[in-house]
Amino acid sequence: MIVINLGPEQRIDPADDDLGRDRIGYSSTMSPLALYDASHGAWHLGERAHKERFALMVFEGGGVLAVKIARIEPVSTATGAKASRSVIHGEILAAGHPVYDAHVGKPSPIPPQRNPIGYYDAAAEQSSCLCGCGETIPAGKDFAQGHDQTAVRDRVSQVGTVRDFIAWFDRARxxxxxxxVIYEPVTLDGAPTGAPARMRHRLGCDHFWSDQSGRILNTPRAATPREMDALRPCKDCMYTSAKIARGR
Structure with a gap:
């Protein structure tokens, strides 16, 4: 979680601000939306910021606003050039969300520091390693360091050798x-070569050829049952199919 320490409300000239704001900082009279507008940029954010899911605005040692980060992007200057500062875009959180309940109206999770930008490993940003070891890891990661390989080896060993695992996977899948889909082999001008197809594809695979107008030269057709058994699937299409099956 990004923790941002705010100063008191300060009026500024919109012409001098990268975001065109007329005030920055915190005031108890601000609504959550007004506080978000005044505080979500522009900040010098390091690489770690882009891995965080939440931002907490802090004033005088207490949390005053929590945001679920949607994206972080550089601020454009008046000339259109990218500035060295960034703006946080996201959803303002309210009571009932675990990050809001844990930190808004509560003491800052990190001690005071000179740099207005700090970081905190919030409980809401952590999850359990998917290998089953029980280790807690930052949200957005699936495994602790090296545990993905451990999980694969454990599952392979339950089937047998690597060869056994591949055979099992191919049967299961x-x-x-x-x-x-079969794309008939053709020459660059679209003339059939008469050669047999070497692979099966998904419709729309990048392995088909098209002319400058986008017309497909090697017309697709459905694979025959024999081709389904005899021809290997395109690796790019296997990746696409697996990705779709995982819902990603």
Missing amino acids: GAWPDIN
């Missing part, structure tokens, strides 16, 4: 039934 089936013949990739959604990879069922």
